[in-house]
Amino acid sequence: MGDNHVVRFGGVRIEVLVDGAGPTVVLLPSLGRDSRDFDPIAQDLAAAGFRVLRPQPRGIGTSRGPLAGLDLHDLARDVAEVLEHLDAAPAVVAGHAFGHYVARVLAADRPDLVRGVAVLAAGARHFPASLTARVARCSDPALPDEERLEDLAAVFFADGHDPSEWLGGWWPDAIVAQRAAMAATDKESWWTVAPSPLLDVQGGEDVFRPADTRSELVDEFGADKVTTALIPGCGHALIPEAPHEVARVVADWIHTLD
Helix, strand or coil: CCEEEEEEECCEEEEEEEECCCCEEEEECCCCECHHHHHHHHHHHHHCCCEEEEECCCCCCCCECCCCCCCHHHHHHHHHHHHHHCCCCCEEEEEECHHHHHHHHHHHHCHHHEEEEEEECCCCCCCCHHHHHHHHHHCCCCCCHHHHHHHHHHHCCCCCCCHHHHCCCECHHHHHHHHHHHHCCCCHHHHCCCCCCEEEEEECCCCCCCHHHCCHHHHHHCCCCEEEEEECCCCCCCCCCCHHHHHHHHHHHHHHHC
16 A cells, blocks of 8 residues: 555644545545545555545544544544645545545535545435444444444445454544534534535445435535435445445546546
8 A cells, every 4th residue: 555644733643544646535434433444445546546545533543632522623624734734635535424524524614625525325414313322332342243243234234245344443532532523513504515516425225324315415405516326235334345336436426527
């Protein structure tokens, strides 16, 4: 893989994985997950002629910074600082699940830095609280693996995909901080804002995005702003389930922005 960079500002240290050269694509991971989840996608995008940046969120990898009292605007600023320090703007920013919150808040706060936003396995605007509770169990290493595998299969992975690959890779302190940041940010303050084009990549079996919610972003912003791509046979995990398909869809969409 590529190089590691460190961006420092105001007592914050953000580790950035960098691959390839060309127009910039930023990949932001799901709740409490490591940016290395994107390894195969980063490889594919780099091979396709893109510079791929993967900022590790605070509390993950070697990224450090205050974890208390954050909101999504603080986490979006971390990404903005990376883009400015590495002279990488404007960039396409792709966020997986929770990562798409940060991507969209960044686009709302700093539209000058964002060329487009790809939302990967974004949950519906409203989804059952029971799903959130099951995600918490998935990421709890104190629980027996058998219980966690049951929840991983039910919440993240579609039939035919191995949920055991996500038994590891969770960062508990980051999960607590990111959940608190979500709660501290009014969702309606950014959900209705889309200054840049959107790509909505959905898993066909994603329990967080049932079929009757698939047009939410198109309904909100219009078909001229939003491109939708459905990847059958994938759940909310999506990234480990179909990495090469996700990379292809993202790369093809970026070319339309030109």
